[in-house]
Amino acid sequence: MRGTLLALVLTAITATAAGPACASPPVGAGGRFDRPQDGFSSAETVLRPGSPEQAGLAAAPIDDALRRIGAWTGPTPGREHPMFAGAVALLAHDGVVVRHEAFGKEVRYSDAQGTELPPQQQEPMRPDTIFDVASLTKLFTSIAVLQQVEDGDVDLDTPVAHYLPEFGGQGKQSITVRQLLTHTSGLPSEVQLWKLPPQERIPHVLRLSPEKPPGTAYQYSDPNFITLGVLVSRMADAPLDQVVRERITGPLGMDDTGYNPPPSELHHIAATEFQTEPPRGMVRGEPHDENAWSLGGVAGEAGLFSTAHDLGVLGQALVNGGGYGEQRILQPETVERMLTDYNGAFPGDGHGLGFELDQRWYMAGLSGPRTAGHTGFTGTSLVLDPDSRSVVVLLTNRVHPTREWGSNNPAREAIAQAMAEALAVRPERGSESWGAPAAAPATLRTRDLGPVAGQAEVSFDAFVDTQRDPDGADPLLLESSVDGGASWRPVPVTANGPGAPEGPQQSLAGSGHRAWWQVRGTVDAQPGQHVQVRWRYAPDKQYTGRGVLVDGISVADRDRTLLDGEREPQGFDPRGWAPVHR
Known part of the structure; x- marks a missing residue:
């Protein structure tokens, strides 16, 4: 040997x-x-x-x-x-x-x-x-x-007793x-x-x-x-x-x-x-x-x-x-x-x-x-x-x-x-995306987007490979604030792409699809309010996946584009997130 x-x-x-x-x-x-x-x-x-x-x-x-x-x-x-x-x-x-x-x-x-x-x-x-x-x-x-x-x-769906008659007893x-x-x-x-x-x-x-x-x-x-x-x-x-x-x-x-x-x-x-x-x-x-x-x-x-x-x-x-x-x-x-x-x-x-x-x-x-x-x-x-x-392959002698x-x-x-x-996850747009580590909480917060003309539409690409959990562990959440970040509320989103969940979602999670999703959400704001948006990744400490990335971020109201993330990367306050090239 x-x-x-x-x-x-x-x-x-x-x-x-x-x-x-x-x-x-x-x-x-x-x-x-x-x-x-x-x-x-x-x-x-x-x-x-x-x-x-x-x-x-x-x-x-x-x-x-x-x-x-x-x-x-x-x-x-x-x-x-x-x-x-x-x-x-x-x-x-x-x-x-x-x-x-x-x-x-x-x-x-x-x-x-x-x-x-x-x-x-x-x-x-x-x-x-x-x-x-x-x-x-x-x-x-x-x-x-x-x-x-x-x-x-051998046939997979044939009873074992057909091949081993002595196996056929005891039910x-x-x-x-x-x-x-x-x-x-x-x-x-x-x-x-x-x-x-x-x-x-x-x-x-x-x-x-x-x-x-x-x-x-x-x-x-x-x-x-x-x-x-x-x-x-x-x-x-x-x-x-x-x-x-x-x-x-x-x-x-x-x-x-x-x-x-x-x-x-x-x-x-x-x-x-x-x-x-x-x-x-x-x-x-x-x-x-x-x-x-x-x-x-x-x-x-x-x-x-x-x-x-x-x-x-x-x-x-x-x-x-x-x-x-x-x-x-x-x-x-x-x-x-x-x-x-x-x-x-x-x-x-x-x-x-x-x-x-x-x-x-x-x-x-x-x-x-x-x-x-x-x-x-x-x-x-x-x-x-x-x-x-x-x-x-990992071989250990852990019982020694x-x-x-x-x-x-x-x-x-x-x-x-x-x-x-x-293994790389290439940016969906441009040369960089924003990435969060697989096992640590992180927030990616926009600057004050100024007074809006009413509801603001948020669109972005998301790569989500996290633990799917009945209790909602490891989600990516989109949230908004109209009081300077003193309080935040969830923004429901819809996602499209291979493996994406159907219908409006309060958060995004999933694994195995290995594909970017196109995501949209609507910030409910009144005319004249100052809006901020953040992406929050909230993993637990067990069985993390490849992690999450967001790219191609755009926020707009009915009159104008409030933030083009590809042209204005300095418009974000990353806390645990970092630019990713690959």
């Missing part, structure tokens, strides 16, 4: 030597967040080293996030312990690996209490460190299932393959197989009873994917690890990815938890997940080991619609189905076939209807965004030495947000 750095170098050399006909295609999206791409990238798009500038990205947001991730391997504000012992991050746009960096330690502690090993026994994290990716394993199982669907061996006879993939089967979330005799473990899973009627609720379930792993193996008449190796990791050249890594690779693998129940000591090179471990290290829900580069290859292959160079693991129409939300009846639990969709809590500003990914309990995450042609030290969700969110902010 070696060869990560060599693979990147060889990829670059091969592309250069082959000449223009074989070189990777040029940057397609041009680093644009506001120009979502249709379909998928070309299969010719393969990972190659580069820089943010070469990919059309701003480096500063990425570098800032990586500085924070590095700092979180040490004393972390608000925590008794570091967020994680070590981490590896990889960010790619249009196939250009703009950053691939390692922080902290592969091995740092000797026991569950966090006793640090002597410095000479600690091992540094490296870009090619191998991680137990935990539930990211589910993505490989999903791909294997969909390959069998393409082969005609499970109607559960379909699709319901396992979308976590709508109703099966329990967890099992503790290591407490059972080895010969009883898989039969126990197949005999489970649903806790909820199939298809009526979303409930994340490891037994769903343990069952799918059995299904893949049964239909292929081969062990799951062999299927994954021969049909996914082998064709994609993912040499550092597999189950049960050999002892020779132990010193390249990040340690996980010191486990006392079951009594395993410091776990390294074996699955952290107790169920996968009890099943011999090979299971549909956990057990796979991989590197940031290899997961980047998988992500790029899916952004490419299932192809990578000369290899193809899925057809584009299958990947499209994989990234389609089948859980519309369960808001907030968007799920494709194996992939989670539009989960702002770790996808941050990259969130959108087609943004797909998954997390792993050990501290891993993969986010792929076909609309911007971006892939983000114990899971009780807390979550690494802030790091997951930070690295995805960095990619979103590195």
Whole structure:
């Protein structure tokens, strides 16, 4: 399981030597967040080293996030312990690996209490460190299932019991393959197989009873994917690890990815938890997940080991619609189905076939209807965004030495947000727009517009990518004052454009559309009153989006233009807002 750095170098050399006909295609999206791409990238798009500038990205947001991730391997504000012992991050746009960096330690502690090993026994994290990716394993199982669907061996809407007759009892006879993939089967979330005799473990899973009627609720379930792993193996008449190796990791050249890594690779693998129940000591090179471990290290829900580069290859292959160079693991129409939300009846639990969709809590500003990914309990995450042609991988050993030290969700969110902010939102008019930071309140206030002839019409362009929240969090509001700013009142607005809300709105919020809106509002003023207008962005501190921008501002009454923002940028008092060129 070696060869990560060599693979990147060889990829670059091969592309250069082959000449223009074989070189990777040029940057397609041009680093644009506001120009979502249709379909998928070309299969010719393969990972190659580069820089943010070469990919059309701003480096500063990425570098800032990586500085924070590095700092979180040490004393972390608000925590008794570091967020994680070590981490590896990889960010790619249009196939250009703009950053691939390692922080902290592969091995740092000797026991569950966090006793640090002597410095000479600690091992540094490296870009090619191998991680137990935990539930990211589910993505490989999903791909294997969909390959069998393409082969005609499996049908998504056929009951699982058709393929695994022993699964059909205890009220499970109607559960379909699709319901396992979308976590709508109703099966329990967890099992503790290591407490059972080895010969009883898989039969126990197949005999489970649903806790909820199939298809009526979303409930994340490891037994769903343990069952799918059995299904893949049964239909292929081969062990799951062999299927994954021969049909996914082998064709994609993912040499550092597999189950049960050999002892020779132990010193390249990040340690996980010191486990006392079951009594395993410091776990390294074996699955952290107790169920996968009890099943011999090979299971549909956990057990796979991989590197940031290899997961980047998988992500790029899916952004490419299932192809990578000369290899193809899925057809584009299958990947499209994989990234389609089948859980519309369960808001907030968007799920494709194996992939989670539009989960702002770790996808941050990259969130959108087609943004797909998954997390792993050990501290891993993969986010792929076909609309911007971006892939983000974050691998940490946050359970080293114990899971009780807390979550690494802030790091997951930070690295995805960095990619979103590195992507440009070009001004809709002229060379600048006004931008508000994604996570801080801000107001953009006009000068006194003088006595008006009556009602004043406000028009502007708005780019709004914020958290959609039932309580109205993260809105952009238009407000007016006729008493010199002593008091402000809302100005209802109407917006037009892709994803814009219908009808008059008291505020604007939304995510995923990635398009400028044309917005209008009417200030209710009496003739002779002095009017001011302000744009107020009021985010909460959780799960922010790409942020908000306004441009092309114009305020006019029936007689004249009171303010042309393109010609009079000095006519604003920005408090938290700033001119944005990209």
